Amino acid sequence: MKLIEAIIKPFKLDEVKDALNEIGIEGITVCEVKGFGRQKGHTELYRGAEYVVDFIPKVKLEIAVADELVAKVVETIENTAKTGRIGDGKIFILPLDEAVRIRTGEKGTEAI
Amino acid sequence: MKLIEAIIKPFKLDEVKDALNEIGIEGITVCEVKGFGRQKGHTELYRGAEYVVDFIPKVKLEIAVADELVAKVVETIENTAKTGRIGDGKIFILPLDEAVRIRTGEKGTEAI
Amino acid sequence: MKLIEAIIKPFKLDEVKDALNEIGIEGITVCEVKGFGRQKGHTELYRGAEYVVDFIPKVKLEIAVADELVAKVVETIENTAKTGRIGDGKIFILPLDEAVRIRTGEKGTEAI
Amino acid sequence: IHDILSRSRGAFVGLAIGDALGAPVEFMTSHEIRAKYGVLRDLVGGGWLRLKPGQVTDDTEMAFCIARALDARQGWDLKGIADNFAAWLRTKPVDVGDTCRRSIRNYMLKGMLETPFNQWDAGNGAAMRMAPVSLFTLGDDDLLSDCAVTQARLTHNHPLSDTACIYLGRLVHLAIQGRSKNRLRREVDRLVAEQPTFGFDTYRGLASGYVVDTMQTVFHHFFRTAGFEECVVATVNQGGDADTTGAIAGMLAGAYYGMEQVPRRWLKRLDPKVLDETTRLAERLLHLSPLFSGL
Ligand SMILES: Nc1ncnc2c1ncn2[C@@H]1O[C@H](COP(=O)(O)OP(=O)(O)O)[C@@H](O)[C@H]1O
Ligand SMILES: Nc1ncnc2c1ncn2[C@@H]1O[C@H](COP(=O)(O)OP(=O)(O)O)[C@@H](O)[C@H]1O
Numbered sequence A, B, C: 001m002k003l004i005e006a007i008i009k010p011f012k013l014d015e016v017k018d019a020l021n022e023i024g025i026e027g028i029t030v031c032e033v034k035g036f037g038r039q040k041g042h043t044e045l046y047r048g049a050e051y052v053v054d055f056i057p058k059v060k061l062e063i064a065v066a067d068e069l070v071a072k073v074v075e076t077i078e079n080t081a082k083t084g085r086i087g088d089g090k091i092f093i094l095p096l097d098e099a100v101r102i103r104t105g106e107k108g109t110e111a112i
Numbered sequence D: 001i002h003d004i005l006s007r008s009r010g011a012f013v014g015l016a017i018g019d020a021l022g023a024p025v026e027f028m029t030s031h032e033i034r035a036k037y038g039v040l041r042d043l044v045g046g047g048w049l050r051l052k053p054g055q056v057t058d059d060t061e062m063a064f065c066i067a068r069a070l071d072a073r074q075g076w077d078l079k080g081i082a083d084n085f086a087a088w089l090r091t092k093p094v095d096v097g098d099t100c101r102r103s104i105r106n107y108m109l110k111g112m113l114e115t116p117f118n119q120w121d122a123g124n125g126a127a128m129r130m131a132p133v134s135l136f137t138l139g140d141d142d143l144l145s146d147c148a149v150t151q152a153r154l155t156h157n158h159p160l161s162d163t164a165c166i167y168l169g170r171l172v173h174l175a176i177q178g179r180s181k182n183r184l185r186r187e188v189d190r191l192v193a194e195q196p197t198f199g200f201d202t203y204r205g206l207a208s209g210y211v212v213d214t215m216q217t218v219f220h221h222f223f224r225t226a227g228f229e230e231c232v233v234a235t236v237n238q239g240g241d242a243d244t245t246g247a248i249a250g251m252l253a254g255a256y257y258g259m260e261q262v263p264r265r266w267l268k269r270l271d272p273k274v275l276d277e278t279t280r281l282a283e284r285l286l287h288l289s290p291l292f293s294g295l
């Protein structure tokens, strides 16, 4: 099993989720993160003062998948999250030793 | 060493923390996440209100532990976080190559 | 490749980012987390106020790096994030099987 | 000699002008540029990097790293160039290409003066720095080939990048020495014979950072236009990696048409420090060249 971490542009979240649902992936854990990279933040007016906000809001997805689905999931995220402009984001693949579904105690690919 | 990631229902956080403290685990890093699950569009009670949105607020715990404690920690989280109802969450076990305590420079199981 | 996770005191973020910049590292993903540590019930100064709550705001950095850079990156974070006081945080090193730059499809160390 | 100096300056100033003109429309398509500007023909600033009007980017700044190193040593100095790249990276430049960043980091942390071959290294990041190298090696084709590739390999190791650097140098040499456009065209034909993928007879408007797209865009517009302004404007309005295609077109057109053809209004709006340094270093590098010592 692998844990796929995808850092993407926030407006792409729904599209990526739908594309994953299309290939039978439903379980995803999402959090809002701040991205630092080649794409730079900008000045923002906040409470009347100009802020140089040097981070860009991104969304991080975590998806535990069985080994045989990894390539498909990565391809799906890549194709959907891509705009071709700087800041599209990254996909990281981490080894996952074990997974447990808390509700049932199921382990392994049954759990995800 | 392993990094244990647990995605649980938010109201279970204190209970899980206490149970972990009971078995000598004190160091935990927590963040608020959004969960998308196998059951889409279901209602869940969150702070007394019923949600029909497709994401559900969850809490993610990250706990670095020595190998010999993993089984105990997983069992503890499982038993405490479980309600038996949809959405109880997941436990993921990731390999952890190294850990460092920033304050002291200690490495390995000394660091966690 | 490795995924370096660093949990540090929030006020150290800019300093750590600048130090990483000095060694050519620019890409970082950051999220706000809550820390529970070995020292329970201690007070910490956060935005000028003393907290006696059992969680402390921390910041979590995720940095994907090529193997040969890991030691340097860890050393840099350690030296910069350290105050010598309780709660300085942790650095975790996780194996990273693969990385993809969504914009270009580049894989491996070219992607990060 | 006056013409040679004017064309040498034209090459380096042209690089900076093309960079500053194209940077505000980098990553836009030709249609988007047309919708927003009609025809972009002024140094307007803005764009994804939020530039000031007349501000240059990494294309010019990395060329400066090379020029200053050669001027300081009064000769070739690969390590000096690498040190300048590293110092530049630490100043948090307005933009740094992915390949360049990786390679400069490897120099900083591992002292590597040549990046290993990589299939992804066929970008234009080495080619865009060729102005100072061309001036320094004026009059000696073997020296050009040697310097072009060793400086390229600081960041990019790919045969397409190597070939582009060498031929850009050759074109700048021919232009500065007053050769005709037909002669330059024959040189490009030699390049295409050697590496057919650079062929641009059926130019399809691809202007990305892939060195082949970049070179095709520059050649297409250089050989279809009849003046410095016309060439650089046409090139950047193609969009894509517009600051780099603009910089390379500016270098080539500047070398061919000379300083007199660079529009006044652009010179006035270009960052004055950049104008001063490109003008001054162009002359210093020319004086170091084999051609000059032979005069
Ligand atoms: N080495 C890295 N480790 C972790 N996250 C990264 C890394 N590099 C980039 N990121 C994340 O990816 C986002 C996009 O990166 P960026 O360099 O702006 O553009 P691109 O992905 O198009 O090359 C960043 O905002 C950050 O969240
Ligand atoms: N494959 C997965 N990868 C990552 N997180 C998941 C995955 N599947 C589920 N989750 C997380 O677990 C939560 C609960 O999952 P769900 O399918 O609703 O119920 P259950 O765990 O009871 O079967 C989700 O809201 C999501 O946060």
Ligand SMILES: Nc1ncnc2c1ncn2[C@@H]1O[C@H](COP(=O)(O)OP(=O)(O)O)[C@@H](O)[C@H]1O
Residues within 6 Å of the ligand: B026, B027, B028, B029, B030, B062, B063, B064, B065, B101, B102, B103, B112, C007, C034, C035, C036, C037, C038, C039, C056, C058, C085, C086, C087, C088, C089, C090
């Ligand atoms: N085993 C652990 N797993 C994950 N995070 C941890 C662990 N131990 C500590 N942390 C994180 O590190 C922070 C600092 O830990 P703490 O024990 O308070 O101090 P110190 O790191 O100085 O020894 C905590 O607030 C928490 O975010």
Ligand SMILES: [Mg+2]
Residues within 6 Å of the ligand: D057, D058, D059, D095, D243, D244
């Ligand atoms: Mg540029």
Ligand SMILES: [Mg+2]
Residues within 6 Å of the ligand: D026, D241, D242, D243, D244
């Ligand atoms: Mg460019």
